[in-house]
Amino acid sequence: MPLNRRALCGAALAAAAFIHPFAQAQDATIKVGIVGPFSGPFAHYGSLFKAGAEAYVASQGGKLAGKTVELIYRDTGGPNPAQTRVLAQELIVKHKVDYLGGFVFTPNALAVAPLIEQSKTPAVIFNAATSSITEKSEYFVRTSYTLWQVTVPLAQWAAKQGLKKIVTAVTDYGPGVDAEAAFKSEFEKQGGTIVETIRMPIATTDFGPFAQRIRASGAQAVYTFLPGGPPNLGFVRAYNENGLAKAGIQFLGTAETDEFDLQKFGDSALGLTTAFHYSGAHDSPQNKAFVAALKKQDASAVANYASVGAWDGMHVIHKMIEATAGRKDGAKALAAARQLQWESPRGPVRIDPKSRHITQNVYLRKVEKQGGLLVNAEMQSFGPQVDFGLSP
Template identity: 75%
Template sequence: MRFQMKLVGTIAAAFAMGSVAAETIKVGIIAPFSGPFAHYGALFKAGAEGYVANQGGKLAGKDIEFIYRDEGGPNPANTRTLAQELVIKDKVDYMGGVVFSPNAFAVAPVIQASKTPFVVFNAATSDITTKSDYYVRTSYTLWQVTVPMAQHAAKKGIKKVITAVTDYAPGVDAENAFKAEFAKQGGEVVESIRMPIRTTDFAPFAQRIKASGAQAVYVFLPGGPPNLGFVKAYNENGLKAAGIEFLGTAETDEFDLQKFGDSALGLTTAFHYSAAHDSPANKVFADAVAKVNKDAVLNYATVGAWDGMAVIHKMIEATGGQRDGDKAMAAIKGYQWESPRGPVSIDPTTRHITQNVYLRTVEKGAGGLMVNKEVQNFGPQVDHGLRK
């Protein structure tokens, strides 16, 4: 409590002076730029800078200065310190980014005290936006993409499912979402497995899944090596051959997709974005990102940053470049636009993005490359976790 009071006092003092319109808007982006999750930082950077470049280099007539800070990995204390430095030392007008939910929770007191709007580009635990009035999210939540998957499984006639999730906040959200919705649909979750976040050998879990009697496994894993390791175990331990269906969300992420090879074919996920999404807006997005980083992968991280800057663009327009967190946040409640993922809007109550969720299956596309082909549109989905 003493720390909280000192933090609020320090930040409030830093912003006691009035605000005038600035010609350059400072945007602080917190992301992993080193370590095993560094690709997120590179993709956030490509999406954010690609958006600004596509607008002619300015937003609402204002120059944009990006200030990047490295969260590294799940490290709440360090991320809170980075946010404090961006607010007090760098005097940023807006912030964005954050991959890990525990880090997002740690930043909340900083942005609440300074009234600094923060756009979450990735962190996917539902109640993040409840922790500060200045949070808005352009990524997704596990409840948002899992509820339609549970409904789909039930409609397919699947009666028994086992869940296997990584044991941290988003994984628990995913497990709870599937169990709650699948039960509503008359299905049974026969067992719930929580896998330690540092798991590298998934074979023991695959054996438990195989022995469970389930017709399908619902999976949540953080991006990167865990996805590859789990899918390898799913195939090598005979789950696919036994007809146990794979039901996931971001496990076939485009960043890793080509690394899977044929082992990914037929994997089914429910998600809000595919690089294969066929729309003019997605083509503009692809071209703009390629111009700033030809190696950048189009995936949920890149599009989260792109749309995050669309939200910041709207806030700059509304405030005329002045530092006014309350006016900025009021402007984006109910805001609608055409995203590379399809039509989206910001829920005025939860400040979370409402968006289509698509059923996807991995297929071979042009040149033999793997793609997440959208085979069904579940329609606009809210964050069911905050509406439950």
């Protein structure tokens, strides 16, 4: 579909933009459009993208590969593919951005695939976690994770713990379906049985009925996936209030104990088990430097998977700028991205040259209290994991 300048005029005027003064517009300025929710119930993702991206640029002295960088933010408000497409068109056509970044929700990321394919604009995914996204355009690179990547090692671990019967309970949209498929296929491969698969509508606020079904299923554990924010709090509350923990039904998840919400859970979160690629408590010099840079940029920012996805996303953009000497050359930029490996705040990582998805360690985590605060304590590393959900 052609990029129509006239069709963009109204959207361009209506779109809310935030341009950070790392630089005034100059001929040599590299423009990066960051797309995410900066308003509405998922606005924390946008603020964490902003903090992570700006902290990275600041950590490099305010320039990337010697080039001035202008970060241009666009607000999707939430899962809104049509609006996301309009905003991405505006960034590509009107603002002539060199790179795109961000994208919280899978449908939003998929909506821009035809645009970046046509314009040859590299787009770095800071969050959206459905495996198939990177297959939709060769100009996608992902620095977050996928549900298959973090779920397969968790299913293997669960089987090794002697768990035989598990119920899956996931939010009924792309990533939730991915999570369910990943856990079910791997757990059954390991000899386990999924006694029930529960899909919860995305608008669910009362998780009590689902918790009761889980308790009645006869399962030894529940594997769950929910989008960040209020659904996590609601599900864990229902898990405890309906006696699942007391009945010995183990909680298994991925991002459900996200650092952004973790302190809100209170002691009800203690002992919750997750497998994930990052913990704010990860003990490394790189993570300490990241946390310090993030706090210096925004004292209210939280070191979590969204902010570290943005930090590493800007590292990838930095290296693409370096490889192209700041010129607009999508093919050359992507060729450079495919070769990248570095020490991230999450541990050693690399970009898979075929899938353009990040290969990274996945950690078994348990919620503990340290110094009066709840943390996702890393109990063990499963080692480097690829995206098991991609087509062979």
